[in-house]
Amino acid sequence: xxxxxxxxxxxxxxxxxxxxxxxxxxxxxxxxxxxxxxxxxxxxxxxxxxxxxxxxxxxxxxxxxxxxxxxxxxxxxxxxxxxxxxxxxxxxxxxxxxxxxxxxxxxxxxxxxxxxxxxxxxxxxxxxxxxxxxxxxxxxxxxxxxxxxxxxxxxxxxxxxxxxxxxxxxxxxxxxxxxxxxxxxxxxxxxxxxxxxxxxxxxxxxxxxxxxxxxxxxxxxxxxxxxxxxxxxxxxxxxxxxxxxxxxxxxxxxxxxxxxxxxxxxxxxxxxxxxxxxxxxxxxxxxxxxxxxxx
Numbered sequence: 001x002x003x004x005x006x007x008x009x010x011x012x013x014x015x016x017x018x019x020x021x022x023x024x025x026x027x028x029x030x031x032x033x034x035x036x037x038x039x040x041x042x043x044x045x046x047x048x049x050x051x052x053x054x055x056x057x058x059x060x061x062x063x064x065x066x067x068x069x070x071x072x073x074x075x076x077x078x079x080x081x082x083x084x085x086x087x088x089x090x091x092x093x094x095x096x097x098x099x100x101x102x103x104x105x106x107x108x109x110x111x112x113x114x115x116x117x118x119x120x121x122x123x124x125x126x127x128x129x130x131x132x133x134x135x136x137x138x139x140x141x142x143x144x145x146x147x148x149x150x151x152x153x154x155x156x157x158x159x160x161x162x163x164x165x166x167x168x169x170x171x172x173x174x175x176x177x178x179x180x181x182x183x184x185x186x187x188x189x190x191x192x193x194x195x196x197x198x199x200x201x202x203x204x205x206x207x208x209x210x211x212x213x214x215x216x217x218x219x220x221x222x223x224x225x226x227x228x229x230x231x232x233x234x235x236x237x238x239x240x241x242x243x244x245x246x247x248x249x250x251x252x253x254x255x256x257x258x259x260x261x262x263x264x265x266x267x268x269x270x271x272x273x274x275x276x277x278x279x280x281x282x283x284x285x286x287x288x289x290x291x292x293x294x295x
Contacts, residue, residue: 014042055080081140089123104258
């Protein structure tokens, strides 16, 4: 089956970037409480959907080999979660073009799942605020709810508490991944927070309404990624990426996204980001490097 078969419609699954990621504590149930400013990139995966009697998924693209077993893919899990809550919905055939690295701190699988839920909502005339849609997103994964409406905002709790859309200016960015996978549970374990413990750290600073690019970046610099040190200890290649990004001409902020291993660098000018990405790719041909705009 081709990527755009028959009656298929195409759905974008953009990369999610954690501009900040503060760990506020660990709940009694074992989940960590976080506070994060997220934005979405111009790059990502693409998902096509065609109504059919049975649920199926095909995967291709440069990162397809790392996408794992079809039956356990988050797209399939999201579709089944929605079907469990809305037994009469019509399912169909999904085809994923996997462009984003896997286990990379970019929420790629979660964004794919959210795109699948949007596709099923459209096919079945479900409203964007349908409670079954939201419940299916929460049941599929902590990052799926924020990816349902991929706009810059804050996310907190275990990911299910979403703030209103932030009016961030377009942020010119370079994304870099050393092609190593980092398991999120291992990074959380490295943090060593006991159940019920507070980190004693504050929430993410927010850019003011209408902030220009310089002011927004300045506010983001006051934040941090509390998982960065633990991820670097588990996978030293992340430190190498951060060092390389921080040395690029014109960089205003370099930080890890999510639990890694992808890191990002922000620039004041689009041209500076493009030159930096080209330079970084030449210096590190084995890395995954993309220039993009975060919104």
